[in-house]
Amino acid sequence: MIDIVVIGAGMAGLACAQQLRQAGYLVQVVEKSRGLGGRVATRRLYDTWADHGACYLKPKGELLKRFVEILCDRQILKVWTDTVYELNPNLEFNTQNSVLRYIAPTGMSAIAKFLAQDLDILLNQRVIAITLTPENNWRLTLESNNEELIAKALVVAIPAPQALMLLAPLGESLLDATFLENLRAVEFYPSISAIAGYPATSQPLPPWKALTFVDDVDLAWIGLDSSKRPNPQQPHFVVQSSANFAQRHLESEDLQPAGQYLLQRAAESLALPWLNTPKWMQVHRWRYAFPSRPWHEAFLSTETPLPLVCCGDWCGGNLVEDAMLSGLAAASEINNQLHRVTLDNVNFLKLFS
Structure with a gap:
């Protein structure tokens, strides 16, 4: 019992x-x-870790602030950045300087x-x-x-x-x-996450660690996930789709084409053509990503x-x-x-x- x-x-x-x-x-x-x-969620792949769910913590209330302090004291969390870039529909970059964003070097599942x-x-x-x-x-x-x-x-x-x-x-x-x-x-928005890795000899990495796409029909967010890891051997990114894009592809048996399309769109929007040719890629569907109601x-x-x-x-x-x-x-x-x-x-x- x-x-x-x-x-x-x-x-x-x-x-x-x-x-x-x-x-x-x-x-x-x-x-x-x-x-x-x-x-x-964290996925172990190709000798590294990638956060394909919640990508960082941005504490607001007292409970999470204290919890983050405890996790930092235990060296489970550390500050990642206080700046997130935005790309508006006119392909203009803006920056969001706000509260610190915390990540786990061994992956967010460590929390x-x-x-x-x-x-x-x-x-x-x-x-x-x-x-x-x-x-x-x-x-x-x-x-x-x-x-x-x-x-x-x-x-x-x-x-x-x-x-x-x-x-x-x-x-x-x-x-x-x-x-x-x-x-x-209660209703949810879905999401599709693509994890993509690139050769260590890729083009110079962008100046941002995280970037939000504003009012994009397909893309929601991209992060340089390898910047969270100690001594990364190769760069890898996590791209998260918009709810609209995920809804269209949620029932697809093979998500690889959807992931490749997300990389193609990111490469075009960010003027980083090499993003479209990863060394490896994994795609994950989140049926219940964010509550819409x-x-x-x-x-x-x-x-x-x-x-x-x-x-x-x-x-x-x-x-x-x-x-x-x-x-x-x-x-x-x-x-x-x-x-x-x-x-x-x-x-x-x-x-x-």
Whole structure:
């Protein structure tokens, strides 16, 4: 018997699980992927790392500022740049000088690995069904060998459309109609990321580390990802598409032509023709990249016989900071429903200090 199962090991799920573990609950995290962090994702390839999801942290609120300070003290994060260039539709460059942007030299997934310390996490395990047991507990059936987990409470920390597919079969006999309608109303923009590497003898690198394309129909962002790495042996870039472009190509079986087109467009717009001829390239689709219609509160809860709360960056925003705040709010709500402990004395950040 587990106190609480958290479905999803993104930043919301990990923050929620850590808060509840610190409060004394027995917590099990279940993640369908082989890695942690959700869209805080890093791919190992060609003797380097590339961040093909969240490319940097730009802390605004107090929680993430303090968390970034802790990660910098542990040498997990460092300052990358305080300047991001913009390319407007007239192909004119502007600069954005604002808050510092932080990156992880070994890849942004290092943040999730740090947040996951001491948690009990099942990776490569997809929850395929949720039901109630005769003893009035949650039963979660896993895809692998139809194994089961039994829990008193459940946190669903995955994108709302995925949560809906998992929870809708419970029906309105367990979940009220308003809850399902609210979950169904959340919508996402997709994105396609292309990672491209070039020979060490390529043309001189551009002066920018990151650049945003303003009102471009195909391109959203490009970053010199190799500038994050210690002693990079070859330059590599990450190009992120616009939502419009991703929507057109999301169901393509082969994404390589889409990635090549993104490089071609970037090469033309930036007057860097060699960007169009990479030594290697990998392309990744993000079906649920950024909430286009988020839920307006920090979590989404429903009246059920047993505690059930949904959370994620789609609750209140679309940033890493929003995801963590949503996870902590979900932890508080689950604790309130279980009536176990007072969380006032549970300091999430103190756990890592």
